[in-house]
Amino acid sequence: MTVHVFGAISSPTSCIFALNRTADDHRSQFPDVADSVRRNFYVDNYLDSFDSEDEVIQRSRQMKSLLQLGGFNLTKWTSSSRTVIAVLREFVLASPALDLDLDKLPVERTLGVMWDSKRDMLTFKIRKPPNNVTLTKRAFLSIISSVYDPLGLVAPVIFTMKSLLQDIWTNEERIGWDDVVPEILSQRFHCWYDHTQQHLHVFTDASSKGHGAVAYFRTVFEDQSVNVSFVMSKTHVTPVQGLTIPRLELQVVVEGLNITLTICRELEIDLRQGYRPKGCDELIYFHRGPSFLNLDPAEYTWEEITEPEERDVNVIRVLAVKTEDENHVIDRCVVRFSSLLRLQQVLAWSKRFANNTRAKLRDEKPMVGELTELVFAEELYALRKNLELQLRSKLRTFRPFLDEVGLMRIGGRILQAPIDYAAMHPILLPASQLLTKRIIWDHHVRHMNVKTERLLTDLRARFWILFGRKVVKSFINNCWPCKRTSAKPSPPLMASLPVHRLTPHLTACTYTGIDYFGPLTVRVGGRGRRHEKRWVSLFTCLTTRAVHLEVANGLSMEKFLLCFSRFVSLRRKPKVVYSDNGTNFVAAEQELRQALEELTSKHDELPTVMACQQIEWHFSAPHGPHFGGVWERIVQSCKQAMKTSIGNCLVTDQVLRTVIAEVAALLNARPLTHLSVDPEDPDPLTPNHFLYGGARPYLPLQLADVEDMNDNRNSNSGGEVTKLSATYIQV
CATH class of the missing domain: 3.30.420.10 (Ribonuclease H-like superfamily/Ribonuclease H)
Known part of the structure; x- marks a missing residue:
């Protein structure tokens, strides 16, 4: 056998047998190393410790020589000593690009446990589900199973979670694998995981020269020891035109809030309350943070912020006037009358009475003109001033223009076409207005409840409705006479086929x-x-x-x-x-x-x-x-x-x-x-x-x-x- 099968059930046994056989065959040359092979190898990982660096170097070279006699080439060497790593560069290191002068020693996974080679310490990493993911029994079991502790180094911590898993399993509510864990059990998990109290503190201050904000993390461990670490800061110079101190204070508060939201978003933590100290001057004090953070929160000194006096603030009063009338007469009339003919008559007589004009009895111009005024105010203003429409305008692609009576019509390149002027340049109508629906209903009824294509064709002889096909189709789908005439009976559920239809052979x-x-x-x-x-x-x-x-x-x-x-x-x-x-x-x-x-x-x-x-x-x-x-x-x-x-x-x-x-x-x-398209199929x-x-x-x-x-x-x-x-x- 010259090839070792990877992934088979017998693979670990075959690997260990080959290593032990190599050690036994060459025990006479390397007696101590042969014992280390049998004692300190776990499948393909070799882990050992020595009292001196010279002993480590000697044993490493002997181990590599012994295993090379059996066809094994040891690679990915690492050590907690930089001197040993420098000597072992003649072998293949775990981190070949490691700079011994500048880089930190790596953290390697050994037998499923994280080994910090710099501190020569075994560490464990417990994965916590994201804040937006609910805790289920399946997720909880996955968290516990992710901790590999063969020696029981963190047994007290894991035992607490095993006990909690047992309570979840025996809960009277019979929690399923994907069911949310009850609130009481979930709190026990978070209390276990968040064994340290970490708070984010953001400080702000402003002066006539400038203003800034700085953020710190204050961490309280189980032994009540406190650690303060710097996170980030932002500073700004006061504008040249000058601002009042209260306004600068407000700006720096906004800056502090932005810093807080950024840190909370990036680190996925909850927002905590901050405390406002008197100030910080020296750079070392700035990096370490105020000394009162090492105290108990009950010993903090609070400072009340008073309201600024009226004379210190430049008060600017703004009077805003809304020119658009929400209760326009056209809107009220459209809501009141469901028939377009009746609406035209009422508006025509009202216009004639008010303005003493000769408006025709069935003319849409008074209604449509004021309707476009309400919806397309910006476009009408630009067209009246001979300005170009904005890029975000929905009407830009239609090249609209105003006719002699002020109605907005569709432009185009068919000026020489021998067709009616209204069909060549139809009037633009918005899609969401009630008057548009009244016009659609009038054409729909007058043409004996025609379908979408015919109704849209008749409408475009005079009007161009934005998203017309969608609006007309929605209108016809809600038309009860059309629903009754086009309704189809629901097909009955057929019975099972008789046995004589299904008997094979x-x-x-x-x-x-x-x-x-x-x-x-x-x-x-x-x-x-x-x-x-x-x-x-x-x-x-x-x-x-x-x-x-x-x-x-x-x-x-x-x-x-x-x-x-x-x-x-x-x-x-x-x-x-x-x-x-x-x-x-x-x-x-x-x-x-x-x-x-x-x-x-x-x-x-x-x-x-x-x-x-x-x-x-x-x-x-x-x-x-x-x-x-x-x-x-x-x-x-x-x-x-x-x-x-x-x-x-x-x-x-x-x-x-x-x-x-x-x-x-x-x-x-x-x-x-x-019938398949593949010629190779039967x-x-x-x-x-x-x-x-x-x-x-x-x-x-x-x-x-x-x-x-x-x-x-x-x-x-x-x-x-x-x-x-x-x-x-x-x-």
Whole structure:
């Protein structure tokens, strides 16, 4: 064996065996090192400690020499001594790019435990879920399992969490793996995790020269020792124009708040309250923070901030006036009247009474003009001042302009088109205004509840509604008359399929469905031609979907039995038959049963044989054609094929039988499974596979040339058959 399998169950055992065998084979050369191999190796990790640096260097070289004799090359060396690491550079270090003069010694993972090689100390890292993630039993178990402590160095800490996990597991609420842990148990976890109290303190101050803010972390450990660490600071020089001290104080408070929010966001901590000291001067005092942070919070000195006097503040009073009227007369009228015609009449008479004008009775200009004033105020101002519209304006792409009466219309490049001016430059309307909906409703009703495309076309002859298609479609979807006329009944839930539709591994036509369709008119006779009716008897296999068609001269029981006999002779005798509750089917079933009883009563040896050949007949419920969907779908395909082939032509009986035979061949060649686009996939399954054992694709015969049949006086039948042969039919 020259290759070691990685990841197999036997891999650790094989690795340890190979190491021990190497140590035993060369024990005579390296006796002490061989014992270290057997004692201090854990799979592929070697961990050992020595009293002096010279001993470490000597043992490292001996260990590498011994294992090289067995084909093992030790790499990723590290040590807590920089001198040892400098000597071991001749081997492959764990951190090859380590700068011994500038870089810190790395923290390596040893046997699943973090080893700080600089302090020569084992450390453990406990992962805490993010603040926005709820604590579940699954997350809690993951946190406990992430701590690997084979020697029990942090057993007291882990024991507390194991006890909490037991309480979660035995909780009376039966907490699931992804259920949120109750608040009481969650608090116990946070109290255990946050064993240290860490607070963020932000200090601000301002003067006539400048202002600034500085942030510190104050940490209180379990032994009540306090540590203060600097986080960040910001300073600003007072502006040249000068500001009052209260205003500078407010600005520096805002700066302190921004620092606080930045630190809390980046470190994902909660916001704590701050304390305002008297000041800080020296740089060392600035880095270490105020000395009172080492005291208990109860010993802090508080300083109250008084309100500034009126004379120290420059008071600027601003009077703001809102020019837009929320209760505009147009809006009130649109809300009051639901009919656009009535709204036009009221506004026209109101305008005429107020301004003594000649406004037409049904003119939209007064309404639309004031509507655009309310919605497109900025665009109208720019157009009246001959200014360019802003880049953020929704109307910029429409190149709008104002006509002679002040209405906003769509621009364009079709000025020379011989169409109406209103259709060439329609009026712009906002999408969300109630007046727009009134205009849409008026056109919708006047055009007899037309659909989206027609209604939008009629509207754009005069108006251009922003997002018009979306607005019109939403309006039609909420129109109750349209909902009533276009409503479709909910399809009923179909029952389970009968067992005879699902029984596999049987010969085709073992379970058969029967139906009739027609009548079809044919011409018969020579000189004294007459017309007669024919029907088609359809037999379909309920499992393989194979089709057999027979032409019946009538709907009587005798005619059906003849068709049934031909079907049995060509295919096979079915065991179970399903059909509609037609009178001919009921009579045929009774006739077959009566004939069978008479036959078995006359011959003594037949009852046993015929008992195995009886046909079980099932009738659909009266007036329930949906029970026969399996053959109704085939009837539709047959009618479609016959309509494509002979259409409304009056054919002879012989031609009809030929067409029926070719339609049956066409249906039996249809695919039952998905037709793949991959040429390497197998051919789709067809009913012919069950009937003949192969695909047997439908290939119609060319009986004669069409030109020759046109010259033949008696070629009508052949021409009609050729038409079917030359036609592609989709079923």
